[in-house]
Amino acid sequence: MLRRYSLNGRIVVRYNTHETICAPATAAGVSAIAVIRLSGPEAIPIGERIFIPRKKDLSLFDVGSHRMVLGHIMMGDEALDEVLFTRFLSPNSYTGEDMVEVSCHGSPYIQQQILKLMMDHGARMARPGEFTLRAFLNGRIDLSQAEAVADLIASNSEASRKMAFQQMRGHFSERISGLRQKLLEFAALIELELDFSEEDVEFADRDQLQKLLDEIDKEVVRLRESFSLGNVLKQGIPVAIAGKPNVGKSTLLNALLNEDRAIVSEIPGTTRDAIEDTITIEGVAFRFIDTAGLREGRDAIETVGIERTYEKIHQASIILYMFDASETSLEEITATMRDFRERLGDKGKRVVFIANKIDLMKEIPHHFRNLVDLETIFISAKRKENINMITESLLKSVESAPEEQNAILVTNSRHYEALTKAAESIAAVRQGIHGNIPGDLLAIDLRGALHHLGSITGEVTSDEILGEIFRKFCIGK
Amino acid sequence: MLRRYSLNGRIVVRYNTHETICAPATAAGVSAIAVIRLSGPEAIPIGERIFIPRKKDLSLFDVGSHRMVLGHIMMGDEALDEVLFTRFLSPNSYTGEDMVEVSCHGSPYIQQQILKLMMDHGARMARPGEFTLRAFLNGRIDLSQAEAVADLIASNSEASRKMAFQQMRGHFSERISGLRQKLLEFAALIELELDFSEEDVEFADRDQLQKLLDEIDKEVVRLRESFSLGNVLKQGIPVAIAGKPNVGKSTLLNALLNEDRAIVSEIPGTTRDAIEDTITIEGVAFRFIDTAGLREGRDAIETVGIERTYEKIHQASIILYMFDASETSLEEITATMRDFRERLGDKGKRVVFIANKIDLMKEIPHHFRNLVDLETIFISAKRKENINMITESLLKSVESAPEEQNAILVTNSRHYEALTKAAESIAAVRQGIHGNIPGDLLAIDLRGALHHLGSITGEVTSDEILGEIFRKFCIGK
Numbered sequence A, B: 001m002l003r004r005y006s007l008n009g010r011i012v013v014r015y016n017t018h019e020t021i022c023a024p025a026t027a028a029g030v031s032a033i034a035v036i037r038l039s040g041p042e043a044i045p046i047g048e049r050i051f052i053p054r055k056k057d058l059s060l061f062d063v064g065s066h067r068m069v070l071g072h073i074m075m076g077d078e079a080l081d082e083v084l085f086t087r088f089l090s091p092n093s094y095t096g097e098d099m100v101e102v103s104c105h106g107s108p109y110i111q112q113q114i115l116k117l118m119m120d121h122g123a124r125m126a127r128p129g130e131f132t133l134r135a136f137l138n139g140r141i142d143l144s145q146a147e148a149v150a151d152l153i154a155s156n157s158e159a160s161r162k163m164a165f166q167q168m169r170g171h172f173s174e175r176i177s178g179l180r181q182k183l184l185e186f187a188a189l190i191e192l193e194l195d196f197s198e199e200d201v202e203f204a205d206r207d208q209l210q211k212l213l214d215e216i217d218k219e220v221v222r223l224r225e226s227f228s229l230g231n232v233l234k235q236g237i238p239v240a241i242a243g244k245p246n247v248g249k250s251t252l253l254n255a256l257l258n259e260d261r262a263i264v265s266e267i268p269g270t271t272r273d274a275i276e277d278t279i280t281i282e283g284v285a286f287r288f289i290d291t292a293g294l295r296e297g298r299d300a301i302e303t304v305g306i307e308r309t310y311e312k313i314h315q316a317s318i319i320l321y322m323f324d325a326s327e328t329s330l331e332e333i334t335a336t337m338r339d340f341r342e343r344l345g346d347k348g349k350r351v352v353f354i355a356n357k358i359d360l361m362k363e364i365p366h367h368f369r370n371l372v373d374l375e376t377i378f379i380s381a382k383r384k385e386n387i388n389m390i391t392e393s394l395l396k397s398v399e400s401a402p403e404e405q406n407a408i409l410v411t412n413s414r415h416y417e418a419l420t421k422a423a424e425s426i427a428a429v430r431q432g433i434h435g436n437i438p439g440d441l442l443a444i445d446l447r448g449a450l451h452h453l454g455s456i457t458g459e460v461t462s463d464e465i466l467g468e469i470f471r472k473f474c475i476g477k
Helices: A043-050 A108-120 A130-137 A143-154 A158-168 A171-195 A206-235 A249-264 A298-302 A306-314 A330-344 A366-374 A387-399 A413-434 A439-457 A463-470 B043-050 B108-120 B130-137 B143-154 B158-168 B171-195 B206-235 B249-264 B298-302 B306-314 B330-344 B366-374 B387-399 B413-434 B439-457 B463-471
Strands: A021-024 A031-039 A051-053 A068-075 A078-088 A099-106 A237-243 A278-281 A284-289 A318-324 A350-356 A376-378 B021-024 B031-039 B051-053 B068-075 B078-088 B099-106 B237-243 B278-281 B284-289 B318-324 B350-356 B376-378
Touching (some): A021 A108, A031 A130, A043 A051, A043 A078, A043 A099, A043 A108, A078 A108, A078 B158, A099 A108, A099 B143, A108 B158, A130 A143, A143 A439, A158 A284, A158 B078, A158 B108, A171 A206, A171 A439, A237 A249, A237 A387, A278 A387, A306 A330, A318 A330, A318 A387, A330 A350, A376 A387, B021 B130, B043 B078, B043 B108, B051 B078, B068 B099, B130 B463, B158 B171, B158 B284, B206 B284, B237 B249, B249 B318, B249 B387, B278 B387, B284 B387, B306 B330
Parallel strands (some): A237 A284, A350 A376, B237 B284, B350 B376
Antiparallel strands (some): A021 A031, A031 A099, A051 A068, A068 A078, A278 A284, B021 B031, B051 B068, B278 B284
């Protein structure tokens, strides 16, 4: 079932889809309802052995796929729970196999008993991600789509959801497969040449290959470059609020958080922990890095600990450097700014200076106004004045990125690595053409590029890669 | 819609079922899938406004009730998530109203967005238990069945599941309604007499009424008496392990717990916390009460703290009193036993004496054997010897209860209270008949009994009672 392009024919499919697997698909805990999944060749027989429809004369065979039927899960002669029971007939299911979903009362005890019943009838507990693995093995989705399912479940902002969703729908896969297909055609021609090597013919037009490589290279480079943005959008853009003690860092963080929390807390049952230090502004998550180190003491700049603090700041893409405008002279400010910029070096980081406590000043001194050119925002964190100027400034970092709203971004480090290796192979092919090397050597590098591009979508894969990918999934997905 | 018997006609239905409500129905947290529910007059229109089937030509109108349809939740022109969408057409739904269930990817962010969409289209967040409240208001289930739904979700042992399930299926309600119906017929006759009071007729045969009251009384008494067992089975039978320090109490608890955990831990995703101190033996939960107080010191028996420890022990139905058989003389043991029994008094508690550390003894002294008659079990907690004798002994407390396996037990303190008040009213009626009091006074007490019995099933109810009951439910149920 597994479509794969094998370099050496050594790969063996170890994953067994002859077994029927079961798992809870909803989150653990006491809740209104819970859903338990069953997939595999025995899913329907097992399901029908433990379930009796409430309408006694209703034959499940008359009920089509995807129909929810009310009835009882039976433990021998005794009803265990009243449930909704749904059959999904192959190939129209998530895994592509026959599947059953049982929607039961959300008691962990009842869920446990239903799983136990399924196992008593021959199913076994699914491993994390095993349902999605089967969807992949059965050719329902490719590997990058499978990875997107996990990303979608983990998504916690509009940006991360959108990227995962696009990838799940196969936009990224199509792009990669398209590039690979073109390359594959050329590789076939080159390999044909090898068969006729004694005759010294060239089926593959070198100029055309060169042109194709240019095209692929350009696309690979674009995708690779999108990774830092894609990754940052997925994880949340790291932001550090730095500054001396008592300049109002916590007050600012709270002012930023409060606005966001107001929206989230309307809906009960969503986890609060996750947004502890993440602020979502217009769908983009900003992840605030704890820079407690800078608060340790006034003379922190002289202490040993300062290096550690700067290490933390280095993780950030954006640094909000705060100072107390009411207590600092222009000279002091410009000196601090210079000092801070120097220490940081220029590593593509944006530094935004925040002049806080304008509520304590009668008016902003005229000469301060020059600071505006240096990207300084004057605020009162306490009175929540001009906070929106900061959020607008944060959003700028994202806007300065891809013009097209629906650009395909690489968000997965495995894909980034594969693209990097593919780029290396393509570079080698180009060099080979330039140096007029023999076709068989060219073919090796071409195969390398094909291999690495194919590993993204799973056209080429290994048990190790699959194990690594699906290990990180939820149970029941 | 609400069937109710009103004493004074003062009750007003405040609950509004004109609104369409939505809520997550599955537990909070990142998971494979999550289910969101929508119920009310606008459920189907709202659902169809935010959902587009994947098969573009598929009209939802052609798809019957209860059919899961694959497609996209739309946020304007953009797809938010790929989901399974199910319509439940009134009256064939949980609430009896039109309902929609959306099975989406288990990202809290996505759930939140879908709920937000539903609210943007006119739904509002459901209050805890509001779906079940509507099922009650729409006459799908009575009040005691609604309460059983909450109990079923909270059930954590076979005994508590079974009782809740029976109650949910209406066995208890039928019994109560049956009693009430008979009483109602008599009350009607008595009230008829009042209309003809000037003629001094007796439509209601007093002897027959007396007989009926005897019958009802007997049943009410039986149900009331079942409460202590029912409640204990629901909550877990409270057990205290008492004894001097170092007699092996923790080792015993672990030996008992281990056996149980081995079964539970096979299935991932079930909450461990709940079983921290609860052991389920053959489906019956035993709840171990912390008696740390008794471990405080050797002379604890003399200290002030001892009273508090005994208070804790008094909460238990069963006390396992442990001593070290290898270090204690027969005289000491019998003295301790007498002392412990005296302090405890006879309050219907079972005390089982556990002689531990038999592994340290070459043989059990002959004269110790007499202790067996006093319900003493000889064990080695360390080597897990004879632990099964303790579990068998614990189970005895349950077996000595109702012969019939399927006896209806009262598990709810609200029902217990109502039964107690009904019993009082019935006693007053009986006294009235005995004292030959006028029919109108008799009628008042009869109505009282009818009221209290009716409050169990919700034939008589008030907003206060409903509020109190549904407040304790999960969101989404």
